[in-house]
């Protein structure tokens with residue numbers, strides 16, 4: 577299987593579906609992680625330098641599971657549902673040839689998340705259109721789109737759960753590459769990562785994955801819902 581995950585910012589994929597991606601990689605799937613914006617929004621510092629640091633962190637995270645990182649480099653907070661950005665999504669889908677696409681749910685809190693949601697749906701269709709202007713041939717696959725959990729599980733009633741108990745450590749290891757996001761405010765090259773039990777991000781991942789795990793009778797899980805639309809439904813399960 578080819579698995580393609582879109583995340584608006586570096587670390588969004590890790591927070592919501594990295595355990596599932598690690599499990600997919602372990603069964604031999606080709607995993608592509610597409611980070612849409614460059615994450616220059618935080619921590620405080622020179623925006624270009626912050627973007628470069630976040631690119632490096634995202635690459636180190638993808639390397640944990642041998643995933644391919646696609647870095648679209650749209651400035652953080654500048655994502656729009658427009659032709660220019662749609663084109664980047666279409667090209668990503670045509671290159672990755674996914675059997676399933678993972679993306680943000682519909683009404684998550686951040687505009688970049690919501691626009692990523694919309695662009696994913698739009699691009700999945702335009703990637704099929706023969707005469708859409710692109711250097712790549714159309715992608716004619718029947719590709720389900722799964723929405724991963726909302727941040728903190730808000731407004732999200734799952735339809736499918738993936739047991740990530742054996743891959744929770746990998747999820748944490750991937751998240752831990754995003755050292756800059758643990759910094760309280762200003763970028764500090766000498767920052768030392770706080771221990772896990774004092775670290776808000778670790779606590780958040782443990783609580784959310786533990787809660788979803790409890791719902792389905794395992795220790796840790798990640799949760800998904802599906803887009804019910806023409807060309808997007810298959811009569812079998814793709815996620816592990």
Ligand SMILES: [Zn+2]
Nearest residue numbers: 584585588686
């Ligand atoms: Zn985000």
